[in-house]
Amino acid sequence: MGTYISVISYLYIILIRRGSLLTKFRLNAFQLNAFQRLNLNLFHKGFILVFAPLAFELIFVIILACLLHQAEQEALREAHSKAIITKTNTLTKIFIDAGASVGAYSVSKNPDFGEHYELAVAQMEQELKDLKMLVKDNPRQLANLEHIEVSARRGLDLLNKIKISTDEGSRISSLIGSHRVYKELKGLIEQVESDLNGFVEEERRIERTSPQAQARARSYVHIFLWVGLVLNILLALVMAHLFFTGITGRLSTLSDNAVRLAKSEPLNESLTGNDEIASLDKVFHEMARALEEAIQKQRSIVETMPVGLFIINNNGIIELINPTMATMFAYKDNDLIGKHISTLFTKATEFEQRFDPIKLDSAKHDQKNSTSENIYEKLIGHVRELDAQRWTGEVFPVQLTLTSFKYKEGDRYLCNILDVTERHEIERLKREFVSTVSHELRTPLTSIRGSLSLLALGALGSVSEQAGKVIKIAERNTIRLINLINDLLDVEKLEAGKLEMVFDNVPFANIIERALESVRSFAEQYNITFETAQTNTVVYADGDRLVQVLVNLLSNAVKYSPRNGTVKLSIDETNDFIKIGITDRGRGIPTDFKDKVFERFQQVEAADAKQKGGTGLGLAICKAIIEEHGGTIGVDSEEGKGSTFWFILPLKTAVSSVAPEQIIENINKIHKSSKVKENRLEKV
């Protein structure tokens, strides 16, 4: 039976797996519900799965045993009836024997017949006793037997009387007596015979019905066996189904959920019930919900942030965008997907030149290591301002930033785009404001300065010594104010990238000469002398701006030098670079201030602005000018011993084939080598 169940379960599961048997058997749904409604846990389910078939089989076996027992009983009863019939026949024979023996004795008085009679009587007693034992379970037959016994005993009494009268009486009297006794005896014998016949007939009836009962019992067993088999199969099917829906099916739902969770797909409907599988499934659903919530949160951030986000692959094809992106570029929802990144920008931008798809393709075919990946790689971490173009053709300024990340299908780049139209507008307004204010300030200052100068120079007649002094003070401060405004304007231009540079080939000696000329009278006030180096180098630069830088650095050196000191202008050259250093023997710059001096409004001591004059903008302007030339500026200083402000210019600024990184590297090299040289000189 157990084999049946396992084979059927196996077949059932195969069927379920192959097709949707579940949908064909609507009955099962009901059973499933019933099973689920019970809210059983796995232990209970297992218990039912094992013990329900076991109980069924137990009942089956018990009933079968009963049926078999019944059949056996019927067989026994048949044998029993046969024994009774035999015994009854024997009894009849003995009875007749006894009668015959007495008859023969009374006629012949042969003692043998008397003995025979005695034996028959004894045998009859025994047989009656045995018969009583045999029918003791059948009250009716027992009553019949007792009735027969009474008649038999009366018969025996009569026979006894005949025998006794034979022994002692005369022949006639015995004959007369015998005749009457015989008559009575005959009636008795007939009675007993009929009773015995009835008795036997009863047993015969029992004996006759027994085979029928046996056959019936056998057919019951057969029927029961078949019905049991069918029921067993059904039970096995139900159990297999329950096992599948209640455990295996649920487990596969669970594992499917795990896979779905990993793929972040929607999970199957929650499993009902109260078992361990259901609670594990609940955990899965909670996890999925938490995950969904987290994703939702992130998504809402990404979708609502005012920054356009998009992802491109190695070939610059847009793969994903956020809604802001579509809005910003006036495209319909996902129309941007699949387009090349360059479609976002105007033809004029550097981006188009560098990231043209055709160029990218050719770059890819290039056997040398300049793959397209490198191009994007170079963009990473740099904030770039570009002109973007909407679908409508409208151009607007944006700020683009790239970051790369690894994806299973290769490298991807996350780009964010910020519409900087508003910022640009504000910057423009600021520039306009500064420009206007400066102009408005300059006009009255022109009058003031002109008037003061005219006074100071005595153009309007002589003034007293004290008045002259005051006029000088006013004039000096007016000039300072004018310088401040000029510097401010320069700084604003630098920030806006509008510092106009006119590049030309200029002999560097000429620049130095003009700068020295400008600061000579100033240096004379402090009694400072200059020590200069000679050069024949011609630089490709904006001469006026370089003069501005040199004047700034030289006048700073003069300001901070001790009186009667010397300011040294040194020149270091290679084929590609020129380095100019301006060294003073002033108080030097604290180490942590070295980088700050090139920032705006930074002076080492707050009092410097008053004492030394200056706006705190000069070095910031110098830095910007030098950087515009592709060079670099810096300071080496030792507190208390003096400072050397230096700048390095590439000699072939016009040639841009060298990558900026390369230039910086070279600058660093030359800077280091010149440092080493200086150190050697000092040692000598």
Place this chain on the structure above:
Amino acid sequence: MKVLIIDDEEDIRAVVSLSLNHFGQIDVLEAESGEEGVNKASVEKPDAILLDMTMPVMDGPSTLAALRDNPNTKTIPVIFLTARAMTAEVERLKNMGAAGILTKPFDPETLASQVKNILTTQKNQAKIEQGI
């Protein structure tokens, strides 16, 4: 020598006038708008015109254009006086026919000599051109 200053700022006109007069012994005529300037120049025919860049109604460049259109003032050298001397602008003004550009604020002591230098250079160039 006679110079016309066209500037809407009276103070500037006064300072320029005094400076040129005192340090360069130059006679100075004043005009407070482009229109007045063109008229005065047409009548007085000064040796040079100092022209302010930013003026209401008729600014520097349009005044220059008007001066160039007038046959009487066509050849008078014009020197711009500006507070916003950007390189690109300087180039533009020179292309328009300006003889020179002086920036505000100017130094009164050297203003006269600067004006004279510009005029001398201009004359020399004109001579060279005529010679050719």
